[in-house]
Amino acid sequence: xxxxxxxxxxxxxxxxxxxxxxxxxxxxxxxxxxxxxxxxxxxxxxxxxxxxxxxxxxxxxxxxxxxxxxxxxxxxxxxxxxxxxxxxxxxxxxxxxxxxxxxxxxxxxxxxxxxxxxxxxxxxxxxxxxxxxxxxxxxxxxxxxxxxxxxxxxxxxxxxxxxxxxxxxxxxxxxxxxxxxxxxxxxxxxxxxxxxxxxxxxxxxxxxxxxxxxxxxxxxxxxxxxxxxxxxxxxxxxxxxxxxxxxxxxxxxxxxxxxxxxxxxxxxxxxxxxxxxxxxxxxxxxxxxxxxxxxxxxxxxxxxxxxxxxxxxxxxxxxxxxxxxxxxxxxxxxxxxxxxxxxxxxxxxxxxxxxxxxxxxxxxxx
Numbered sequence: 001x002x003x004x005x006x007x008x009x010x011x012x013x014x015x016x017x018x019x020x021x022x023x024x025x026x027x028x029x030x031x032x033x034x035x036x037x038x039x040x041x042x043x044x045x046x047x048x049x050x051x052x053x054x055x056x057x058x059x060x061x062x063x064x065x066x067x068x069x070x071x072x073x074x075x076x077x078x079x080x081x082x083x084x085x086x087x088x089x090x091x092x093x094x095x096x097x098x099x100x101x102x103x104x105x106x107x108x109x110x111x112x113x114x115x116x117x118x119x120x121x122x123x124x125x126x127x128x129x130x131x132x133x134x135x136x137x138x139x140x141x142x143x144x145x146x147x148x149x150x151x152x153x154x155x156x157x158x159x160x161x162x163x164x165x166x167x168x169x170x171x172x173x174x175x176x177x178x179x180x181x182x183x184x185x186x187x188x189x190x191x192x193x194x195x196x197x198x199x200x201x202x203x204x205x206x207x208x209x210x211x212x213x214x215x216x217x218x219x220x221x222x223x224x225x226x227x228x229x230x231x232x233x234x235x236x237x238x239x240x241x242x243x244x245x246x247x248x249x250x251x252x253x254x255x256x257x258x259x260x261x262x263x264x265x266x267x268x269x270x271x272x273x274x275x276x277x278x279x280x281x282x283x284x285x286x287x288x289x290x291x292x293x294x295x296x297x298x299x300x301x302x303x304x305x306x307x308x309x310x311x312x313x314x315x316x317x318x319x320x321x322x323x324x325x326x327x328x329x330x331x332x333x334x335x336x337x338x339x340x341x342x343x344x345x346x347x348x349x350x351x352x353x354x355x356x357x358x359x360x361x362x363x364x365x366x
Contacts, residue, residue, distance in 0.1 A: 260339025
């Protein structure tokens, strides 16, 4: 639950997904209030307030490889080189992580970012440990590994360099065509069955995308990137996610058809999830952009989540229930059949792993 603010007005901010910087009440954080007189918030005299600038702070963690035991995801370890995400997707389930650092899961999450430049050396040190056993490392599972700041920081590329050197398999999940900047590395890894790339496509409407995920690549660019990866021989997956009832579900069939046309062998869908602070942020977004259908959207969301905004439980959080959920599943299955896309699971090669040395070169007898 959010703490109240003195300024109840919510308006769209160009280039940003969230409509506010309200603080969550889960951790007893102080409320934020709009500062100044009525002209500051209403902006009726001098136009809208200036846009928020993105700031990036260096963070140097002690470890970079995170492990999980969730039965709902197909990986048990991941690397997140960034904290926060400039893409600004209003539905992002990672937004609540900013609250752990006394920052807003709203606008702070997409403007006050953290980069981990020592991620490659930390990963190298982990892979070099005698007891380490390889399994695919997931990149981009929490915040996008190819968000705009990757253009300057290039941390994801350095992580891929380490994995290629060690012959360690990775999976990449992104909403950006910036993955093509590293196509040389990705192709080399694909030739050795060390990589699979999933690109998420939420809609086919660029105007909707600018509201929903304002700093992501346009849908057409993401589909084009999938096509380039297919042509280059890279195992690819089109993720239609999240499916938002009465907002994006109308595009399911079209996205799958496009994926089939360009030869993508695998596709899947993920229903909207609204954990913790994401639910009130999403409701704000609906009130700003789609007030006429906000009630319908949330009614369907609750119907597939057992009457709640979100189902946090392992085993069911990724498996919506009810009539609407069954309808989405049927529609998606029919679309895949028409597009010639089957159920495909990429089995990456873990047998060729070579333990790297900590000084940056492989040991002679590794």
